[in-house]
Amino acid sequence: MFRLDGKVALITGATGGIGAAVARALHGAGATVAITGRRAAELDALAAELGERVIVAPADLADPAAPAALVEKVEKEGGALDILVNNAGFTRDMLALRMGDADWQAVLDVDLTAPFRLARSALRGMMKKRSGRIVSIASIVGVTGNAGQANYAAAKAGLIGMSKSLAQEVATRGVTVNVVAPGFVKTAMTDALGEGPRTALLARIPTGRMGTPEDIAAAVVYLASAEAGWVTGQTLHVNGGMAMI
Amino acid sequence: MSETAEKVKKIVVEHLGVEESKVTNEASFIDDLGADSLDTVELVMAFEEAFGVEIPDDAAEKITTVNDAIKYIEAQQGEADKA
Numbered sequence: 019m020f021r022l023d024g025k026v027a028l029i030t031g032a033t034g035g036i037g038a039a040v041a042r043a044l045h046g047a048g049a050t051v052a053i054t055g056r057r058a059a060e061l062d063a064l065a066a067e068l069g070e071r072v073i074v075a076p077a078d079l080a081d082p083a084a085p086a087a088l089v090e091k092v093e094k095e096g097g098a099l100d101i102l103v104n105n106a107g108f109t110r111d112m113l114a115l116r117m118g119d120a121d122w123q124a125v126l127d128v129d130l131t132a133p134f135r136l137a138r139s140a141l142r143g144m145m146k147k148r149s150g151r152i153v154s155i156a157s158i159v160g161v162t163g164n165a166g167q168a169n170y171a172a173a174k175a176g177l178i179g180m181s182k183s184l185a186q187e188v189a190t191r192g193v194t195v196n197v198v199a200p201g202f203v204k205t206a207m208t209d210a211l212g213e214g215p216r217t218a219l220l221a222r223i224p225t226g227r228m229g230t231p232e233d234i235a236a237a238v239v240y241l242a243s244a245e246a247g248w249v250t251g252q253t254l255h256v257n258g259g260m261a262m263i
Numbered sequence: 264m265s266e267t268a269e270k271v272k273k274i275v276v277e278h279l280g281v282e283e284s285k286v287t288n289e290a291s292f293i294d295d296l297g298a299d300s301l302d303t304v305e306l307v308m309a310f311e312e313a314f315g316v317e318i319p320d321d322a323a324e325k326i327t328t329v330n331d332a333i334k335y336i337e338a339q340q341g342e343a344d345k346a
Binding site: 142 | 299301305308
């Protein structure tokens with residue numbers, strides 16, 4: 019079950035905690051993984067760890083031309099994409115009253131527009147192959163909202179709406195489009211929280227622990243697999259029970 | 264039949280999985296050949312790739328029959344030859 023031998027997967031934001039875990043998990047399931055991010059040294063380190071079946075492709079997704087160029091490069095080196103994982107994203111949190119247009123736009127550009135551009139480019143090859151998997155990493159806050167994250171929550175909610183629309187457009191071509199919405203995952207970002215906020219956070223998670231990047235990666239492997247072929251347009255919430263939607 | 268017409272018809276046959284005899288000049292992709300809206304987008308993309316032309320959306324919308332496609336592509340090729 020859930021083997022991905024012979025498949026080519028592109029993972030954006032592979033320098034981050036969740037992205038690297040997704041790359042490891044897809045690679046472990048047999049896929050060739052194209053890893054991208056802004057920090058070339060970290061991509062090289064991950065590639066060295068994984069060994070064979072790796073394509074390193076540094077890119078800055080804030081650049082409007084980067085997504086198409088990235089897909090082209092990966093397809094030239096590895097063949098048409100089977101799996102796209104839109105994982106790259108960043109936050110620029112502040113209350114809306116203080117949020118400038120640039121703060122709003124920068125988050126929307128990378129967290130929502132770049133995934134759209136990547137999907138548009140990747141779909142060409144997937145439609146021809148009559149198979150493909152697009153999995154976008156959203157967030158629980160895209161569904162629940164979160165004070166201080168109007169930009170980020172809007173982008174993540176946007177990924178869900180975009181995925182549902184794409185899913186309907188390409189369903190007859192064997193391509194599925196889904197979303198994984200993580201809750202609070204232990205990363206450098208959540209490590210920065212103080213003791214007080216951390217305790218308060220844990221009290222809201224029925225399982226009593228933060229998620230791990232591997233918890234998220236496992237959901238991505240499932241949605242990327244042949245076995246999930248009848249699952250499309252869905253959002254899989256992986257959040258320790260924090261929100262049951 | 265021109266080389267372009269032959270190539271267009273071959274793409275249509277391959278893409279829509281219809282019999283060659285059905286792909287007449289007058290055949291409408293949607294009404295006669297059973298294409299859906301996604302098929303027509305894919306066809307336009309296949310034409311763009313095969314002929315190295317760009318077919319903007321407003322032009323693509325007007326390409327509803329096999330002959331529309333042949334004429335548009337031939338016109339584009341004529342432009343390219345002049346350039």
